[in-house]
Amino acid sequence: MYKVLTLNNISVKGLERLPRDRYEVASEIAHPDVILVRSADMHGMEIPPTVKAVARAGAGVNNIPVAELTRRGIPVFNAPGANANAVKELVLAGMLLAARNICQAWHYVRGLEGEEAAMEREVEAGKKRFRGFELPGRTLGVIGLGAIGVQVANTALRLGMKVLGYDPQITVERAWQLSSEVAQAHSPDDLVARSDFVTLHVPLTETTRHKINAERLALMRPGAVLLNFARREIVDEEAVLAALDAGRLHAYVCDFPSPRIKDHPRVVALPHIGASTVEAEENCAVMVAEQVRDWLENGQVRNAVNFPEVQMPRAAGCPRLVVVNANIPNMLGQISTDLAEAGLNIADMINKSRGEIAVTLVDVEGEIPPEVIERIGAIDGVLSVRLIPAAA
Numbered sequence: 001m002y003k004v005l006t007l008n009n010i011s012v013k014g015l016e017r018l019p020r021d022r023y024e025v026a027s028e029i030a031h032p033d034v035i036l037v038r039s040a041d042m043h044g045m046e047i048p049p050t051v052k053a054v055a056r057a058g059a060g061v062n063n064i065p066v067a068e069l070t071r072r073g074i075p076v077f078n079a080p081g082a083n084a085n086a087v088k089e090l091v092l093a094g095m096l097l098a099a100r101n102i103c104q105a106w107h108y109v110r111g112l113e114g115e116e117a118a119m120e121r122e123v124e125a126g127k128k129r130f131r132g133f134e135l136p137g138r139t140l141g142v143i144g145l146g147a148i149g150v151q152v153a154n155t156a157l158r159l160g161m162k163v164l165g166y167d168p169q170i171t172v173e174r175a176w177q178l179s180s181e182v183a184q185a186h187s188p189d190d191l192v193a194r195s196d197f198v199t200l201h202v203p204l205t206e207t208t209r210h211k212i213n214a215e216r217l218a219l220m221r222p223g224a225v226l227l228n229f230a231r232r233e234i235v236d237e238e239a240v241l242a243a244l245d246a247g248r249l250h251a252y253v254c255d256f257p258s259p260r261i262k263d264h265p266r267v268v269a270l271p272h273i274g275a276s277t278v279e280a281e282e283n284c285a286v287m288v289a290e291q292v293r294d295w296l297e298n299g300q301v302r303n304a305v306n307f308p309e310v311q312m313p314r315a316a317g318c319p320r321l322v323v324v325n326a327n328i329p330n331m332l333g334q335i336s337t338d339l340a341e342a343g344l345n346i347a348d349m350i351n352k353s354r355g356e357i358a359v360t361l362v363d364v365e366g367e368i369p370p371e372v373i374e375r376i377g378a379i380d381g382v383l384s385v386r387l388i389p390a391a392a
């Protein structure tokens with residue numbers, strides 16, 4: 001029985017992919033094999049030695065100590081693209097909220113008092129304060145052309161906007177998905193200087209922290225709108241407040257409230273609901289549940305942020321060894337020597353690496369005695385060895 005610890009609410013549709021006869025899932029459970037998480041902060045958490053995988057039912061992994069888990073030979077899975085449409089829709093809503101001053105107008109209406117005729121007069125007199133602007137012909141700058149950025153860029157084009165994109169590490173897959181009408185910005189500075197709306201879709205890393213700072217805000221077009229549905233720390237909030245107060249920035253729309261910004265009249269701060277749709281929650285949970293199962297039951301890796309992709313069909317009637325090892329010379333030689341010395345024949349084998357980590361899958365003809373597994377586990381550089389019984 002595999003034990004799965006959930007640190008956040010995970011969609012039932014995903015949990016249903018973990019059959020109850022083989023998986024016990026609970027929000028409190030001792031000696032978990034897997035941790036399923038959304039935004040709970042795992043930094044500083046003691047991660048038990050039994051853990052074989054951490055799975056993020058979402059995109060961002062900045063709440064997970066990925067480097068430490070990599071050192072321990074534990075894969076961290078996420079759900080690339082599974083919540084991208086949900087975020088894209090909220091970004092579009094955010095552009096309209098800002099362009100038409102909808103939140104301010106709504107707030108104004110809620111403060112109205114008095115009789116119908118008087119209210120009507122006040123509305124007609126007051127509405128000029130909320131005059132906005134339209135999207136066609138305006139330029140949207142998208143920083144980060146991954147799953148979300150590409151969808152936002154392509155949809156903005158369909159609304160009649162001009163679109164600029166910046167992503168020095170865009171993948172071939174995303175480049176194929178991106179409309180050829182999206183123009184390339186040469187740098188973040190170039191992008192912000194030429195955009196009426198700037199939207200951020202990069203992960204939070206040391207390079208992206210405070211990507212939007214006072215210097216960059218000073219380059220933005222007067223009256224521009226900044227949208228941040230990526231992570232709070234990507235923007236220097238003090239600098240944004242100063243730009244808003246100076247009238248340089250028209251609005252800051254984000255998914256990350258903080259005491260400092262939430263009450264500013266030109267800030268629209270939503271409570272991190274970018275991925276909070278039924279569809280996105282299901283997509284993410286289903287994707288990571290299936291990836292976790294494949295790792296535990298077949299040793300295969302799909303969509304890990306720190307492990308190589310590894311897939312090998314199961315050899316009929318063969319148990320499988322799943323070895324996580326340092327990506328150094330002669331690991332395969334030592335593993336196969338230990339098997340050969342025990343008189344075991346290898347039916348199939350694969351070894352894939354990524355950075356400092358390698359995963360080796362070995363399908364072996366016949367039962368593998370525990371002492372052979374122990375010997376392989378003791379090889380210098382081997383981080384873990386698991387035996388998966390032959391598929392039924």
Ligand SMILES: NC(=O)c1ccc[n+]([C@@H]2O[C@H](COP(=O)([O-])OP(=O)(O)OC[C@H]3O[C@@H](n4cnc5c(N)ncnc54)[C@H](O)[C@@H]3O)[C@@H](O)[C@H]2O)c1
Pocket residue numbers: 058059060061080081083084087143144145146147148149166167168169170171174201202203204207208229230231255272273274275276
């Ligand atoms: N508000 C929400 O609820 C919500 C939901 C999903 C994702 N997010 C956030 O959005 C981020 C992006 O999500 P995604 O699914 O598009 O991820 P993704 O991995 O598909 O795309 C991220 C893109 O950013 C690019 N990038 C990285 N560093 C960059 C840099 N310095 N400059 C320009 N581009 C850079 C990468 O090359 C990649 O193409 C996530 O990491 C997460 O923090 C927020």
Ligand SMILES: O=C(O)[C@H](O)COP(=O)(O)O
Pocket residue numbers: 038039057058059060061083272274275276
């Ligand atoms: O990175 C993500 O996928 C989002 O920030 C969503 O976070 P959530 O799963 O806590 O809604």
